[in-house]
Amino acid sequence: MHVAKFWKRSGKVVQCYLCSRKCQITEGKTGFCRVRQNIGGKLFSLNYGRLTAINIDPIQKKPFFHFAPGSNTFSISTVGCNFMCKFCCNAELSQLWKEVEGEEWTPAQVVKSAKEAGCSGLCYTYVEPTMFFEFAADCAALANKAGLYNCWVTNGYTSPEAIKAISRHLDAAVVDFKASGNPKAYAQLSSVTDVQPIYDALLAYKKNKIFIEVTNLLIPQYGESLADMRKLCRWIVDNLGPDTPLHIIRFFPSYKLQLPSPDLKLLESAYEIAYNEGLRFVYLGNIAGHKYESTYCPGCGRLLIERYGIMVKKIDLSKDFRCPACKTKIPIAGTRWIKQ
Ligand code: SF4
Ligand code: SF4
Structure with a gap:
């Protein structure tokens, strides 16, 4: 404790x-x-240092596509979550546990193991990382000293005060939306009655200069429409900027939400909407082999980072991260950790 x-x-x-x-x-x-x-x-x-999941993952799996591409990250988690999503892929860790469990680790052991495993950074993930904020913050401070990055994957419910506190050591955040931010879907599927804090958190990450990527899990059966998708994209363009990477994630039946996945046409329509609203880096997720997993130059359309599922197959960028053909600058953060 x-x-x-x-x-x-x-x-x-x-x-x-x-x-x-x-x-x-x-x-x-x-x-x-x-x-x-x-x-x-x-x-x-209650869960300080009680780790329930430890994995070495390619950073694309989180998914970070514009932060330290090609690097491996040491992913950790405890039990606990502040949402109760009916579609949670990690329900054993987020909701189904009875007593706080997990192997005891110290921040020094986490950082040492990450380095020994050849990872370039730490990722706080699988459940909402805010749930083990104190441990994550202690790991993050040590990791930075050891030359590692820190990133997390969050549902966006962290308070602006906590975001400010972690910003000294946090390099990047993936903020997950469900059902394009539809408030009814959040209430029915995640026990969340107010979605405004998610937008406030995104603004706090931006203010504190933390690199942001956004995901949106498309669940059309829950009151979500492509109009919601358009609204979300517009908000991102207006408030975070057109270079913010957006990942449109295909829903698969999971835990208590046993519904069919949206068809490919709907995902491709969502992609077009995002692109037409002005987002320059839009991706489709959970569709291995689809051409929209890769990064294309917004200037000339050239294939710049080729991906298959969670793997980076090829990076074709100049040393200063421009398109080799038309010289358009491509926003890539965490460049010191890039592995080609
Ligand atoms: S406010 Fe505190 S106690 Fe309540 S869910 Fe959030 S982190 Fe947990
Ligand atoms: S926020 Fe993420 S980890 Fe928490 S219940 Fe929802 S899907 Fe699971």
Whole structure:
């Protein structure tokens, strides 16, 4: 157990503001995520250093396509989540666990293992990384000192205060949307009644100069329409900029949501909408072998980074990350960690 960050006390009740649920937690109880407990008027993180998943992944799998392409990342997770998505692929870790479990690790062991495995950085992932914020922050500080990057994959519910605090060490974030941000779908599928904090978090990442990629899991059966998709794309262009990579992810039946996947035509229509709204780097995900997994030059259309599924097959960029044909600058962050 570890004293948590981001809480205040009012009498015997503690309010946690690590994420935008802002739980009021009475003595002895835990918040919505079940990994933060009020003990004697103090808030504790119950899952500090209790790792339940450790993997070496290509960074494209997260998916980061414009950050340190080709590098391997040391991915870690604990139990706990602040959403209850019916389609969660990691439900064992996010929701189905009974007691906090996991092997005990220290930040120094994580960083040492990542280096020994030849990874270029750490990724906090599989469940919402904010749920193990204190451990992630301690790992991130050490990782930066050791020359490794830090990135995370998030549902966007981290509070702006927590984003500001982690920004010293966090290099990049993938922010996941579900059903194009449709509020009804969020309420029905993820137990989330207010989607505004996700947009606020994106603005906080931008303000704190953290590199952002966005994903959108397309679930058309849940009130989502291509009009929602258009609205989301417009918001990204207007607020984060047209160079923000957007990954349109094909839904597959999973956990409690046993529905058919959207057909390819719908995904390709969503791709066209994103592109027509002005996003310059749009990708289709969960369709291995599709041409829209690769990066094309927005200037002349040349194939620049060829991918197959989660693998980078070829990078064809000049040393200063321009298209070799028309010299258009391609936004790539984390260039010091690129492995070709
Ligand atoms: S981190 Fe957990 S306890 Fe804190 S506000 Fe979010 S759900 Fe509630
Ligand atoms: S936010 Fe992600 S990890 Fe959490 S329940 Fe939803 S899909 Fe699972």
